[in-house]
Amino acid sequence: MSRWPALAWVMFLASIPLWVRNQYYLHVLINTGIFAIAAMSLNLLLGYTGQLSLGHVAFFGVGAYTSALISLGFDLQLAPSYILVFEPRPVWVGFLSGIAVAGMFGWVIGKLSFRVRGAYFVIVTVSFAEVVKLVALNWVDLTEGPMALNNIPPVTLALPGLGELTFWKKEPNYYLVLVVCLLSYAVIRRLVRSRAGRAFVALRENEPLAESVGVDVTRFLVLAAVISAAIAGAAGGLYAHYIKIVDPDIFLFIYTVVMVIMVVTGGKGTLLGPVVGAVIFGILPEVLREVARPEVQWIIYGFIMVLIVFFLPDGIVPAAASWWKARTATAGPSGDAREGA
Amino acid sequence: MDQFLQHLLNGLVLGGSYALLGIGLTLIFGIMNVVNFTHGELYSFGAYMVFGIVAALHGNFFVALFLAMALGVILGAGIERSLLRPLRGASIDTTMLVMIGAWIAMQNAEQLLWTGVAKAIRHPFPEAPLVIGPVSVSWIRIFVLAVALLLIAGSHFLIRRTRLGTAMRATFQDRETAALMGVNIDAIHTITFAFGSGLAAAAGALLGPVFVVFPTMGDLAALKAFAIVILGGMGNFMGATLGGLILGVVEEMGAGYISSGYRDAMGFLIIIAVLLFRPTGLFVRAERVG
Numbered sequence: 001m002s003r004w005p006a007l008a009w010v011m012f013l014a015s016i017p018l019w020v021r022n023q024y025y026l027h028v029l030i031n032t033g034i035f036a037i038a039a040m041s042l043n044l045l046l047g048y049t050g051q052l053s054l055g056h057v058a059f060f061g062v063g064a065y066t067s068a069l070i071s072l073g074f075d076l077q078l079a080p081s082y083i084l085v086f087e088p089r090p091v092w093v094g095f096l097s098g099i100a101v102a103g104m105f106g107w108v109i110g111k112l113s114f115r116v117r118g119a120y121f122v123i124v125t126v127s128f129a130e131v132v133k134l135v136a137l138n139w140v141d142l143t144e145g146p147m148a149l150n151n152i153p154p155v156t157l158a159l160p161g162l163g164e165l166t167f168w169k170k171e172p173n174y175y176l177v178l179v180v181c182l183l184s185y186a187v188i189r190r191l192v193r194s195r196a197g198r199a200f201v202a203l204r205e206n207e208p209l210a211e212s213v214g215v216d217v218t219r220f221l222v223l224a225a226v227i228s229a230a231i232a233g234a235a236g237g238l239y240a241h242y243i244k245i246v247d248p249d250i251f252l253f254i255y256t257v258v259m260v261i262m263v264v265t266g267g268k269g270t271l272l273g274p275v276v277g278a279v280i281f282g283i284l285p286e287v288l289r290e291v292a293r294p295e296v297q298w299i300i301y302g303f304i305m306v307l308i309v310f311f312l313p314d315g316i317v318p319a320a321a322s323w324w325k326a327r328t329a330t331a332g333p334s335g336d337a338r339e340g341a
Numbered sequence: 342m343d344q345f346l347q348h349l350l351n352g353l354v355l356g357g358s359y360a361l362l363g364i365g366l367t368l369i370f371g372i373m374n375v376v377n378f379t380h381g382e383l384y385s386f387g388a389y390m391v392f393g394i395v396a397a398l399h400g401n402f403f404v405a406l407f408l409a410m411a412l413g414v415i416l417g418a419g420i421e422r423s424l425l426r427p428l429r430g431a432s433i434d435t436t437m438l439v440m441i442g443a444w445i446a447m448q449n450a451e452q453l454l455w456t457g458v459a460k461a462i463r464h465p466f467p468e469a470p471l472v473i474g475p476v477s478v479s480w481i482r483i484f485v486l487a488v489a490l491l492l493i494a495g496s497h498f499l500i501r502r503t504r505l506g507t508a509m510r511a512t513f514q515d516r517e518t519a520a521l522m523g524v525n526i527d528a529i530h531t532i533t534f535a536f537g538s539g540l541a542a543a544a545g546a547l548l549g550p551v552f553v554v555f556p557t558m559g560d561l562a563a564l565k566a567f568a569i570v571i572l573g574g575m576g577n578f579m580g581a582t583l584g585g586l587i588l589g590v591v592e593e594m595g596a597g598y599i600s601s602g603y604r605d606a607m608g609f610l611i612i613i614a615v616l617l618f619r620p621t622g623l624f625v626r627a628e629r630v631g
Binding site: 303306 | 435438449450564568571616
């Protein structure tokens with residue numbers, strides 16, 4: 001996107017709390033923003049490196065749990081006579097630690113699972129997410145298991161001149177999510193347009209060829225996994241401090257599926273695709289809520305996924321882009337007008 | 342030691358049905374190169390069909406078992422014809438996304454139809470277990486193991502000894518040459534998927550009465566089937582059989598000796614370990630069907 005329309009969009013998004021006073025609508029938008037961040041991070045792996053990671057929710061959950069635990073504090077019996085007591089730390093420390101720990105998980109998983117490709121890779125990532133979920137469920141001393149971590153403190157910022165600011169209300173949380181959203185977008189944009197981004201695409205398109213011209217495949221895949229996991233961890237941290245409760249259900253496989261649907265619908269391997277997908281599938285449930293029960297909604301999403309793959313395999317953003325190009329270039333040859341439609 | 346024998350027996354009962362799941366998935370995986378995310382839904386479909394026929398229609402338990410398998414075969418053939426045939430030759434990721442979509446739609450249709458409440462299936466076997474020396478096992482479990490072993494043997498016969506099985510193996514080895522030799526590849530794909538789906542429905546129909554039936558029961562089953570496929574090697578029939586039995590026993594042992602909370606983690610730890618040390622599976626010389 002060129003500079004001025006982008007700035008206009010940011011201004012528009014920033015102005016929303018000024019004219020949307022309905023707290024419930026803001027809540028929907030905050031959730032949408034959190035999912036947009038997660039979907040963008042998944043797109044880095046799925047869209048740019050072409051690796052379908054179906055364990056992505058693990059990074060989201062690890063970020064949420066880490067951030068919550070560090071800001072709540074915990075004690076852990078390491079040996080019969082030794083108890084590690086971890087004092088509560090400020091929320092921003094927790095949030096940053098969540099990002100770091102999720103990134104570390106990304107590194108380990110990347111190192112392990114990029115030994116295999118295709119279907120095997122998919123299954124390793126799914127297995128990993130399930131193991132993490134079972135640990136969260138069973139390591140009750142640390143995670144409280146199914147009793148969940150409650151009363152997670154909201155984000156608190158010490159601003160010079162304004163004193164301490166605690167994000168209890170919807171509006172500040174909206175701006176927080178918006179800022180993290182824009183930062184994630186900027187990081188990913190920067191990355192995919194760098195040498196590393198070209199390497200990602202090269203090995204998505206033809207891995208042996210990329211390797212033969214000197215692209216260190218594993219290194220770049222692991223790099224993508226770390227950054228992707230860290231951003232997903234940031235989304236998880238935002239979620240934990242906004243919803244204020246985290247339980248093992250955060251690792252449900254269905255959330256990964258939601259992210260995949262968002263990325264595929266919007267357009268994988270495009271910068272805006274996951275955002276568009278997140279907006280559609282963040283708001284659609286609220287629109288459908290009046291007319292359809294959740295089960296019916298999910299059946300509809302399942303059908304949408306099948307229809308998208310059949311009729312719009314590149315997703316909405318590339319299709320819209322080529323439609324727009326065909327429309328504005330009516331003077332040119334009409335041959336490519338149907339391309340991507 | 343007594344406890345060990347008990348865990349071993351329970352593990353084999355579980356493992357027999359796991360093997361059915363694994364065989365179905367490994368054939369679909371091997372012959373069609375499709376990661377079948379609807380496999381778990383066929384499993385819960387089988388269980389719900391038995392429940393529906395026994396509870397709502399007051400049908401005979403054994404007839405219900407047979408009908409559940411037959412309906413699984415029909416449903417599988419329908420999925421293959423409507424979703425997978427148009428996508429033949431598409432990348433594995435594309436078909437995977439379609440199968441994920443189908444899986445979500447099917448699971449929620451079940452949720453809508455039967456609600457999320459877990460249901461128990463009534464079966465005609467006596468409650469009192471059979472006691473052999475130190476171990477005791479309920480009659481329904483013996484029945485489940487026997488039927489599972491029978492189905493495994495039948496599948497083995499089909500793949501090894503019949504013309505159809507030969508055509509399936511030929512398709513796996515070299516699709517183009519098989520087509521040149523007069524094998525109808527479209528038909529082989531439909532039959533493979535229907536057959537694998539029937540086995541998954543059978544596994545659900547068998548384990549449904551042992552445990553309880555609920556809409557998301559297929560999720561873990563599908564993931565376990567993936568574990569078995571990886572353990573045995575893709576497209577490897579014997580590997581899937583042994584892999585299923587091993588997974589059942591490992592789960593029971595893990596639940597008995599380590600922690601019952603981590604029972605379901607065993608399969609995933611196996612996947613991760615196998616892929617790290619022997620990515621082609623435990624029982625393979627080369628990837629093959631049969």
